[in-house]
Amino acid sequence: MTISLLGRAAVLVALAACAIGAVAGLYGGAKRSAAAEAWARAMAGLFFAATATAVGLMEFALLTHDFSVGYVAEVGSLKSPTWVTIVSLWSSLEGSILFWAFVLGVYAAGQALLTRKRFPQHSAWALGMTLLVGVFFCYLVAGVANPFTLVDPAPSDGPGPNPLLQNHVLMVIHPPALYLGYVGMTVPFAMGAAALLAGRITPAWSRALRNAMLVPWGFLTVGIILGGWWSYEVLGWGGYWAWDPVENASFLPWLTSTAFLHSAMLMERKDQLKGWTMTLLMSSFLLTILGTFMTRSGVFNSVHSFTQTPIGPVFLVFLTLMLLFSVLLLAARVDKLTPPQEGLSGPTSRDTWVLAQNLAFATFTFTVLLGTVWPLVNEALSNEQISVGEPYFNRWGVPLAGLIVFLMGVGPALPWGRATPGGVLKRLAAPAVALVLTAIGCLAAGLREPWPVLTFSVSAFALVVTLAEMVAPGVARWRARGESLPVAMVQATVRTRRRFGGYIVHLGVIAIAVGVAASSGWRDEHQLTLLEGETAVAGDFALTYLGAETVQESHRLSTLAKFDVKTVAGREVGQLAPRMNVYAKMPMNPLGDPAVHSSLAGDLYLTLVSVEAEAGAVSVEAIIEPLVGWIWIGGGIMALGTIVAGWPSRKRSRSQAAPTAEQAA
Amino acid sequence: MSASLLLLCALAGAPAPAQDDLAQDDPGQDDPGQDDLAPAAEGAAPQALEAPPARAPLTDDDEIDDVTEHVSKGLRCPVCQGLSVADSPSDGARTMKARIRELVAMGYSQEQIEDYFVDRYGDWIKLEPPTRGRHVLVWGLPVAFVLFGGGLVAWYVQANIGVRSRRAEVTPVEDDELSPYRARILAELGLDGGEA
Amino acid sequence: MNWKVLLIGVVLVVPLVVVLALGFGHDPRALPTTMVDRPAPGFVLADMDTGEQVDLAALRGKPVVINFASSWCVPCAQEHPWLVRVARDYQPRGVVFLNVLYNDEPIKWQGFLARYGQSFPTLVDPGGRVAIDYGVAGVPETFVLDDQGNIVRKFTGPVVPDEFLPLLDGLL
Structure with a gap:
């Protein structure tokens, strides 16, 4: 009762703070009023405090099982373990929107803090825009998706969250990472809109923009990969990516924001491509809103989507307004941005290859978007129904991904300035040799699948270039200065940290490319039916069925089938016990819970098909997936690289604070 | 949900x-x-x-x-x-x-x-759309996109090569006599705020 | 105002929004069927209880109701008792009712029948061949055939009583 009231009050305070702050920020931007901007900053702080309070109240209600609160009655359960209760906050629609508003509050407060007094022309506009988006989400929490509704009389227990979401601990980190990525796109969007509203992009602002994008980009990357890992560990088909509409929805803003991070280099260095870079920036945010709409409107057919909710139409209105606003803003202001001061350096320079990279990413985005909405387009035009699924997306995605890895090799090997053809050849010779040797090696090893072999080869190419680029500054400094090699390496790396971080990210991408190519190209499935004590062979593994066992927990009943796993050569691997979980919430629908033996060379993945306890028989699917673990490792490497590249630097922030930087352009 | x-x-x-x-x-x-x-x-x-x-x-x-x-x-x-x-x-x-x-x-x-x-x-x-009627679009548009985009990029690069360089000194034409890495990296270090 | 940018933006944005808006009218999970108004695929399947072979072609001249169901399916349990009662009324009037077992074991289905009632035979469909012939995507699905052996109606999910009964009356 009280929590319901307090929660609603906190949400209303957040709504008011956003509304006042948005007006103050936009007014402050238009009139260059420092007083108004100070108001916007204060309101951003209040927005954060209010949403933090609301989230705190909801967690309190969940943990104390206060079923008079609507959301707790919907997803809470006395039987759930504590960790499940805590993460139920984002397990269902209303809670996830509240969490969304809170994350936006965190970002808004961070933005208010970090842009303080440094960007007088832009910061007020940008804060106003962020808070304007906040108004929408607070309105959702206060209205159509209110989690604090009062349930009277309060039930004595609830059903608990969706069993699929309780099935694995990755569910604790995957959604928050994705939300931090999605919501965080608001900040660079607001900053880009501020640049357009102010009619100019200063070098300091464009650097700040790129850093502001690195944060949500990193979270989005991690969120997507954890999502793949989660579905691999939970769904039981041994896959991690199915080109499902909701997966595509998270991939689309990742593509455009990755393109942005590269074209922004060209904008920063050569003052080029401002309009296009702003387009990518705004698209990234708009695609996150589109993605949220896809997940929550019930219009798309996806295993991940929430059911039909009243939130769909509201979201569509918001999406439409934001799309039109962005198009109008771009059209009105793009000509005001100063024309490029510097030319491109032609096809042997990195400039051109950044453009090629952008084209590849734009094509990828366009194709995935087209394929995702095509069934809807088709239904709008006729009564027949068609599918656009994995084979379609792979047909484009596999060659495009190969091309992108290849470009990741060519681009960094070229200088920003013009290079002579001889210099280019010299630089690409070693990587090209690596490419050819890898291809020959694969063919010699009897690997014939064209795409995986091609992916391996271009990965080797990109790997050599990336490693060379990572050590190049150190070597150059060592030669020029006569410092010892390690000192020169460290010094040069620290000084070019952003660049170095970028190449770490590239290494992660290579690891993922290799993992995806190998695990899909040489995936090997075995259907095994065994009696107790029997042994069967799957790939390099020998599985002995030891018997079934039943485990009762408060919220579920699990049947485990135990297997002793050895390699065919006889080395002990250990026990694997794929399970079948029956949740109290859904007694009719048991959920499989696969067991995985992972190593750097590949995984053995076991899914229970059926257990006949009386007969002592089990039917199990054993899948061998080579190198699949490198996908998750690659994700970790990408996250590390993002941190290295984006970690705030003392020195830079001081230089940016200098007013000369703002006035230079 | x-x-x-x-x-x-x-x-x-x-x-x-x-x-x-x-x-x-x-x-x-x-x-x-x-x-x-x-x-x-x-x-x-x-x-x-x-x-x-x-x-x-x-x-x-x-x-x-x-x-x-x-x-x-x-x-x-x-x-x-x-x-x-x-x-x-x-x-x-x-x-x-x-x-x-x-x-x-x-x-x-x-x-x-x-x-x-x-x-x-x-x-x-079928997981792939048919290749008849209006579905030709879902197959053809990505190709059109990449062709048009490629043309656009080629045109843009051509049109912008001639623009006078304001910061010409930091994007040197590479001299093969110098260590290519050195020239390039020092230039980048300079741009990045390091010492050149 | 850069009209070129505006035009390109509008051309991209407006169709997208229109398509998404139209999407609200559709249930993405409702799958159309191609089987209605076509002759029903023939089959010869064994009766679960008697072991007798039932040939669909031999039932020509009578309306036939074919209900695909499984013991593990919740909506099947909901519709089954009602279907059993309707079959008791309509079988004497010449309508043939058949269950076809989908992805299930006879022993479990017998338990289901003991619980929810039985008034018409169950056919065993090894390997789901007939189910696939009929384009069955899930259970329950119910096909109504006229006396010429044509499929006149398919119900996906539990049959809708208000449509099912008049349909049967019309076929008699």
Whole structure:
């Protein structure tokens, strides 16, 4: 009762703070009023405090099982373990929107803090825009998706969250990472809109923009990969990516924001491509809103989507307004941005290859978007129904991904300035040799699948270039200065940290490319039916069925089938016990819970098909997936690289604070 | 929140009847199966498989498995919809996969099998859109996009090469006499705020 | 105002929004069927209880109701008792009712029948061949055939009583 009231009050305070702050920020931007901007900053702080309070109240209600609160009655359960209760906050629609508003509050407060007094022309506009988006989400929490509704009389227990979401601990980190990525796109969007509203992009602002994008980009990357890992560990088909509409929805803003991070280099260095870079920036945010709409409107057919909710139409209105606003803003202001001061350096320079990279990413985005909405387009035009699924997306995605890895090799090997053809050849010779040797090696090893072999080869190419680029500054400094090699390496790396971080990210991408190519190209499935004590062979593994066992927990009943796993050569691997979980919430629908033996060379993945306890028989699917673990490792490497590249630097922030930087352009 | 479809897919507990029969049967000799396929019913009956198999029956198990995998990758699991018949762990998909395996073993071609499923379920059973009518767009537009975009990039690079460089000093024309790395990296260090 | 940018933006944005808006009218999970208004695929299947072979072609001249169901399916349990009652009324009037077992074991289905009632035979469909012939995507699905052996109606999910009964009356 009280929590319901307090929660609603906190949400209303957040709504008011956003509304006042948005007006103050936009007014402050238009009139260059420092007083108004100070108001916007204060309101951003209040927005954060209010949403933090609301989230705190909801967690309190969940943990104390206060079923008079609507959301707790919907997803809470006395039987759930504590960790499940805590993460139920984002397990269902209303809670996830509240969490969304809170994350936006965190970002808004961070933005208010970090842009303080440094960007007088832009910061007020940008804060106003962020808070304007906040108004929408607070309105959702206060209205159509209110989690604090009062349930009277309060039930004595609830059903608990969706069993699929309780099935694995990755569910604790995957959604928050994705939300931090999605919501965080608001900040660079607001900053880009501020640049357009102010009619100019200063070098300091464009650097700040790129850093502001690195944060949500990193979270989005991690969120997507954890999502793949989660579905691999939970769904039981041994896959991690199915080109499902909701997966595509998270991939689309990742593509455009990755393109942005590269074209922004060209904008920063050569003052080029401002309009296009702003387009990518705004698209990234708009695609996150589109993605949220896809997940929550019930219009798309996806295993991940929430059911039909009243939130769909509201979201569509918001999406439409934001799309039109962005198009109008771009059209009105793009000509005001100063024309490029510097030319491109032609096809042997990195400039051109950044453009090629952008084209590849734009094509990828366009194709995935087209394929995702095509069934809807088709239904709008006729009564027949068609599918656009994995084979379609792979047909484009596999060659495009190969091309992108290849470009990741060519681009960094070229200088920003013009290079002579001889210099280019010299630089690409070693990587090209690596490419050819890898291809020959694969063919010699009897690997014939064209795409995986091609992916391996271009990965080797990109790997050599990336490693060379990572050590190049150190070597150059060592030669020029006569410092010892390690000192020169460290010094040069620290000084070019952003660049170095970028190449770490590239290494992660290579690891993922290799993992995806190998695990899909040489995936090997075995259907095994065994009696107790029997042994069967799957790939390099020998599985002995030891018997079934039943485990009762408060919220579920699990049947485990135990297997002793050895390699065919006889080395002990250990026990694997794929399970079948029956949740109290859904007694009719048991959920499989696969067991995985992972190593750097590949995984053995076991899914229970059926257990006949009386007969002592089990039917199990054993899948061998080579190198699949490198996908998750690659994700970790990408996250590390993002941190290295984006970690705030003392020195830079001081230089940016200098007013000369703002006035230079 | 309804992952109910997904739940259906994960319905691992629902027993798969005679799983081994399905997978292990050599359908080439399975007479009742043959009868089902070509029902002695009226002439207009939907019989995509009325035509004889395109090939001789297959006997090599590995080959049958490979073709089955290939065909079932392209068909959508009707229960969980997002996944292919090959990937879906649902019983419905397992049944369909077993059926596909039978047909493959009898010598039916991929096209014949796909036509059969499309006839019974509709176009949506295929995971790829058709290549006729308006669906040409979903295949053609990405190609148009990349061609147009490529042209645009080529034009843009050409048009911008001549623009006078304001910061020419930091984007030097490379001199092969110097260490290429050195010149380039020092330039970058300079741009990045390091010492050049 | 850069009209070129505005034009390109509008051309991209407006169709997208229109398509998404139209999407609200559709249920993405409702799958169309191609089987209605076509002759029903023939089959010869064994009766689960008697072991007798039932040939669909031999039932020509009578309307036939074919209900695909499984013991593990929740909506089947909901519709089954009602279907059992309707079959008791309509079988004497010449309508043939058949269950076809989908992805299930006879022993479990017998338990289901003991619980929810039985008034018409169950056919066993080894390997789901007939189910696939009929384009069955899930259970329950119910096909109504006229006396010429043509499919006149398919119900996906539990049958809708208000449509089912008039349909049967019309076929008699």
